[in-house]
Amino acid sequence: DAGVIQSPRHEVTEMGQEVTLRCKPISGHDYLFWYRQTMMRGLELLIYFNNNVPIDDSGMPEDRFSAKMPNASFSTLKIQPSEPRDSAVYFCASSYFSGYTFGSGTRLTVV
Amino acid sequence: GQQVMQIPQYQHVQEGEDFTTYCNSSTTLSNIQWYKQRPGGHPVFLIQLVKSGEVKKQKRLTFQFGEAKKNSSLHITATQTTDVGTYFCADHGSSNTGKLIFGQGTTLQVKP
Numbered sequence: 001d002a003g004v005i006q007s008p009r010h011e012v013t014e015m016g017q018e019v020t021l022r023c024k025p026i027s028g029h030d031y032l033f034w035y036r037q038t039m040m041r042g043l044e045l046l047i048y049f050n051n052n053v054p055i056d057d058s059g060m061p062e063d064r065f066s067a068k069m070p071n072a073s074f075s076t077l078k079i080q081p082s083e084p085r086d087s088a089v090y091f092c093a094s095s096y097f098s099g100y101t102f103g104s105g106t107r108l109t110v111v
Numbered sequence: 112g113q114q115v116m117q118i119p120q121y122q123h124v125q126e127g128e129d130f131t132t133y134c135n136s137s138t139t140l141s142n143i144q145w146y147k148q149r150p151g152g153h154p155v156f157l158i159q160l161v162k163s164g165e166v167k168k169q170k171r172l173t174f175q176f177g178e179a180k181k182n183s184s185l186h187i188t189a190t191q192t193t194d195v196g197t198y199f200c201a202d203h204g205s206s207n208t209g210k211l212i213f214g215q216g217t218t219l220q221v222k223p
Contacts, residue, residue: 031209033210033211043213045211045212045213048209048210050209055209056210091154098156098159099144099156100146100154100156102155103153104153105153
């Protein structure tokens with residue numbers, strides 16, 4: 001298994017631009033999570049899905065953030081418009097019954 | 112909401128010394144998971160503890176779950192430079208919805 005696959009690995013964008021992060025979870029995993037990691041705030045859960053259905057999006061910072069999971073093998077996290085304070089590493093993780101498997105993350109820099 | 116507190120935040124040790132990180136909660140933990148994140152990497156699942164008083168070992172790593180299920184610890188014997196990284200504990204909380212609440216992590220530096 002290739003693990004959880006995230007793209008892109010790095011993204012540099014200008015303030016105000018739309019950013020889309022992508023995630024392919026491990027086949028058979030029924031949970032998918034989006035986390036954001038910064039030095040100041042650590043690992044923050046943004047949103048998670050169970051069987052493609054969003055369960056809890058209370059961690060999404062504001063309306064500029066949205067996430068979708070159109071099928072069991074794909075999810076996106078979109079930021080529109082992006083702001084410098086969105087700069088962070090965004091991780092996708094999937095799980096089935098036990099520990100999470102994290103992707104390698106997308107390092108987002110908004111200038 | 113539930114918070115999982117980890118101490119210390121940072122630890123510098125000489126190679127060969129032991130290291131321990133502690134995870135504490137004011138409420139009962141449902142189960143504890145431990146993760147390791149190497150510098151520049153992503154969190155990697157190490158282990159899950161479920162039962163009160165449970166102790167599990169992985170080579171030089173020993174994981175414990177408190178009798179009251181309000182704390183947990185990770186102990187590394189005779190640290191090596193490969194142990195460098197940040198160690199996180201995480202808990203599902205009372206709802207057990209599949210959502211993990213992560214501690215702030217303990218960053219370990221090992222001097223060769």
